Amino acid sequence: MSKILLIVHVLAAVLAVGPVAVAASMFPAAIRRAAAGSSLEAATEPALRSAAVPGTRAESAQGDARSAGYDGSAMAGARLLHRICRVYAVAGVAVPVFGFATAGAMHVTGDAWVIVSIVLTALAAAVLALLVLPRQRALLGGTITGNGPARLAMYTGVFNLLWAAVTILMIVRPGSSTGT
Secondary structure (H helix, E strand, O other): OHHHHHHHHHHHHHHHHHHHHHHHHHHHHHHHHHHHHHHHHHHHHHHHHHHOOOOOHHHHHHHHHHHOOOOHHHHHHHHHHHHHHHHHHHHOOHHHHHHHHHHHHHOOOOOHHHHHHHHHHHHHHHHHHHHHHHHHHHHHHOOOOOOHHHHHHHHHHHHHHHHHHHHHHHHHOOOOOOOO
């Protein structure tokens, strides 16, 4: 039974935490592109609009600027990354649930490496829920500007480092008597 629980635990970690780690890491660059695109679009759109005469080159240029998707497609990409983070964060709850079940089946719940892993997992969840996801939402809403993407990238890096530490503990299991 412990092997089945371990398989489900590892699969949940790979399939739920992996997408969050990747999407959250991609989000700051995507929101920077969206912001740069909206600035470029805002700067060029009035000039194109005033020069646009039906059936002329200026009208074609105006359409090209809109279809290039400076703000639209970049912002859609950032929204998609945020949605991936939210959905897979909820699915990620399965990781500690099956982790506890696995530790119980293996009789290692009191081992130091398991306790440290639990603490690091709780910290990673807190960073995601309290720092990463709210800042992504704020950046999408435009309530955070300036160095917001850089700060978000730092929090995302902390989240990813915490999960890397948990993964290392799960593989190395220092002090474990279960054998590796």
